[in-house]
Structure formats: structure tokens, C-alpha cells
Amino acid sequence: MPDKYEWRKEEKSIYPSGKKPSIVTLPTQTFITISGQGNPNTEAFGEHIAALYAMSYAIKMAPKKDVHFPGAFDYTVYPLEGFWTLPDCYNKAEVDKNQLIYKIMLKQPDFVTQAVFDQAFEMAKSKIPVDLQSELRLETIAEGEVGMILHVGSFDNEPESFAKLAEFLAAEGYERTSKAHKEIYLSDFRRVAEEKRKTILRVTIKKQA
DSSP: OOSSBOHHHHOTTTSOOSSSOEEEEOOOEEEEEEEEESOSSSHHHHHHHHHHHHHHHHHHTGGGGTOOOTTOOOBOOOOEEEEEEOOTTOOOSSOOGGGOEEEEEEEOOTTOOHHHHHHHHHHHGGGSOHHHHTTOEEEEEOOOEEEEEEEESOGGGHHHHHHHHHHHHHHTTEEESOSOEEEEESSOTTTSOGGGOEEEEEEEEEEOO
16 A cells, blocks of 8 residues: 555546546445535534544544554545435425535545544544534445536536536436435535536436336
């Protein structure tokens, strides 16, 4: 293993940076997650993100505090990801962001077990709002076969990229299995200008009957 594991170099099929859509069968992956509902342009959503990073950096920086997890190695913290959907009863053409349901997450290296999570939680606890502490989870998620496309620009322009992805999937003989989708933020949307934001859009798929 290299001195520092970098997901951008080692996991290019999971985190594609090119403009061409792709189809991939994902391995089972482990994430620290937190769920919620509402407009992401709020302070509350920012607190959810901060809680995830507090946990992830507690794990990554543990050796600095002389805490050595079994099998641990140096690595680059993974990008923020999130599943997004709307209530089953939602039937409006336009998206009301206040109705959005989300589960945001940060992927973890293979050495992160529940025991590592629990120890890191005690290390990061003081940095996490009390009302969010019980909401953090360590989850193993199997997304299976997915279609992806890189979207560059404002989140409000994502429908254009979703349309391109749908056209690609149809041509390949696939269809979506859920109205939910995943977004992977390759750039920090809190610091990068809208027109330069890079976001992977991902949907679960199956072969058309």
C-alpha cells in the first residue's frame, strides 16, 4: 500500500471524474451516516455535515493522539455523499426543498469497525451537537449496479445532467429502480463557486425487461 491511500487515484471507477456516463457494480462499502429532512440551504444541514467530519477526522487523526486502531493506515478523507429523495406522497412537478429527505455520509476505510466508530465517537463527542450525537451511525451499504454522470455547475441545473444520464441508460438497456438518487460532492460546495462545482449523480439501475 502507498504511504497515503488516495481514493481519487485508487477508486476511479467508484468516483469517476470524466464527463462520460458510466455503469458500475459497486462493492459493499462502509459509511458514517446521519439522516434528516428539509432544505439543505440551512444551518441545521451544515451541522449534520460538521458532525460527519468531526467523526471522520477523529478516526484519521487518531495517531496524533497516540490512538492506534488495528489495521489503520494513512488516507485521504473521502468526499461527502448523500442519498436524496422525496416523500412517497409527493406529486408536484417542482421540487420543494423543504420536503427533501436525505441521508448524508462519509465513506470509511476497511479498518473502521463498530469498535473504532465507538472509540472515535468518544474522541469527537465534544464537537458534535447533543441532539445529533444519537443520530450518527456506522452503516454497511450495498448499492449494487448503478449509473453515474459527472455534473458541473449549480445544483439547480442537475436536471440537465439527469436527462443525459437517462438517455445513456436507455441506450444501454437499463432503467432506474428508484426515484431516490445519490450525490457525491467532489468539490466543497461551501467554498467553490456554483459554476465550478463538481458533483457525481448516481442512480440504482437494472436491465430493462
